[in-house]
Amino acid sequence: MKFIYQTWWKVIAVLLVLSTLITGLLFDVPRLPIIHETIRNLYFHVPMWMGMLTVFVVSVFYSVKYLQTGKEEHDLAAVECVNTGLVFYTLGLLTGMLWAKYTWGEFWSGDPKQNSAAIAFLLYCAYLVLRNSIDEEQKRAKISAIYNIFAFPVMVVLIFVLPRMTDSLHPGSGGNPAFGKYDLDNGMKLAFYPAMLGWSFIALWIATLRYRIRLIENKKNAI
Amino acid sequence: MKLMGQTIHLLKKEILLEWRSKYAFNGVLLYIVSTVFVCYISFNLNPGFKGSNGYPIVWNILFWIIMLFASVNAIAKSFLQENKGRLLYYYTIASPQAIILSKTIYNALLMGLLSVLALVVYMLFFTNTVNDLLYYFMIVLLGSLSFSTVFTMISAIASKAGNNGTLMAILSFPVIIPVILLLIKLSKAAMDGLDRSLSYSNIGILAAINVIVVASSLLLFPYLWRD
Numbered sequence: 001m002k003f004i005y006q007t008w009w010k011v012i013a014v015l016l017v018l019s020t021l022i023t024g025l026l027f028d029v030p031r032l033p034i035i036h037e038t039i040r041n042l043y044f045h046v047p048m049w050m051g052m053l054t055v056f057v058v059s060v061f062y063s064v065k066y067l068q069t070g071k072e073e074h075d076l077a078a079v080e081c082v083n084t085g086l087v088f089y090t091l092g093l094l095t096g097m098l099w100a101k102y103t104w105g106e107f108w109s110g111d112p113k114q115n116s117a118a119i120a121f122l123l124y125c126a127y128l129v130l131r132n133s134i135d136e137e138q139k140r141a142k143i144s145a146i147y148n149i150f151a152f153p154v155m156v157v158l159i160f161v162l163p164r165m166t167d168s169l170h171p172g173s174g175g176n177p178a179f180g181k182y183d184l185d186n187g188m189k190l191a192f193y194p195a196m197l198g199w200s201f202i203a204l205w206i207a208t209l210r211y212r213i214r215l216i217e218n219k220k221n222a223i
Numbered sequence: 224m225k226l227m228g229q230t231i232h233l234l235k236k237e238i239l240l241e242w243r244s245k246y247a248f249n250g251v252l253l254y255i256v257s258t259v260f261v262c263y264i265s266f267n268l269n270p271g272f273k274g275s276n277g278y279p280i281v282w283n284i285l286f287w288i289i290m291l292f293a294s295v296n297a298i299a300k301s302f303l304q305e306n307k308g309r310l311l312y313y314y315t316i317a318s319p320q321a322i323i324l325s326k327t328i329y330n331a332l333l334m335g336l337l338s339v340l341a342l343v344v345y346m347l348f349f350t351n352t353v354n355d356l357l358y359y360f361m362i363v364l365l366g367s368l369s370f371s372t373v374f375t376m377i378s379a380i381a382s383k384a385g386n387n388g389t390l391m392a393i394l395s396f397p398v399i400i401p402v403i404l405l406l407i408k409l410s411k412a413a414m415d416g417l418d419r420s421l422s423y424s425n426i427g428i429l430a431a432i433n434v435i436v437v438a439s440s441l442l443l444f445p446y447l448w449r450d
Contacts, residue, residue: 067446116401119397119400119401120397122396122397123397126393126394126397129390130380130384130390133385134384139383142446142447143383143384146380146443146447147380147394149439149442150380150439153435153439154397154398154435154436157431157432158401161428162428165425
């Protein structure tokens, strides 16, 4: 766990995200019908989901570790990762809705991708409700760890598998090409990959900060 | 195989217990029949609806919603009826995988039987508009299997967390929504009498979801079980 106290990756994260502000907003993008300049949303929408996925994976990792060892810190790490992930989830939904307004015409048009994202959001809200419903710490930690591991594959199926099978308007779904096809002949890669990496690190950073606050609170309450 | 033997033994015990009291079976059957009857009376208040274009769509969706709530009620009981002493006894004689597997199989059998009966009762009250009846029955069986795999695991979690109905609904509905969407799609295809091969991919997704749920419950139940 030494990693979370080191500085270098936080500096890299900030630099990467700052660089995408310049490259993402100023560099040339392909002119595509309907999409036009909104293609720049790719640099800000997709990285939110990447950040969410990163912290959710870390959270599942710590849930598994909790079940193996029973250490309370692992449970705290798992829950703070989910909390951070939900913030990025909301941001991902909002940036997606904003983009949908300009390309599909509605903030919420009931697209399969949007609907299953909303369902998966409920799935993780249920995790937080489940935690609140149990008073005993160890029991709460164990049961929520189990539910967290159970929820993760369901979330992946909901967001990343099911919409691809149906008629979704979302790029990369239902036979629509993903934006990856256009990246190659442009400078878009230069803005996109740093954004993905940078926002993942930022999500991790927020999660570690929250985790450290929780640890201090825990120590205070223990006395 | 030790696991197989234990599972079959526990399954026999579940069926025997149910056969003696017939509580879950009769209770849920009555629940379904009364719900169908309430729906029948309520829809009869609107004459002319039967001939309208939306009738088959409502027919299909209503059936699945009735089945959804019936199976939540039926399966939520599966860990409730076990008292602490008996659970402790199971833990000394059987492996956790055998317990969850036997519960899942028992629930699947119970729900399969109940849903076929429910479909018969439902067709009695509401005019049947299904074209490919055999296929519809098969999808109903598949649906009851999927409901039981999901709800058995969730009811195990909910029973450890104070066992209230709200928690069961909150935890299970996000998981069951994709399942029920697929089922409605599949059964609508059967209803319209589309070619069966068109819906194989959806059956594949449903089977994959079931495999994921069963695999994760087999992996996770051993941790849940210890207190």
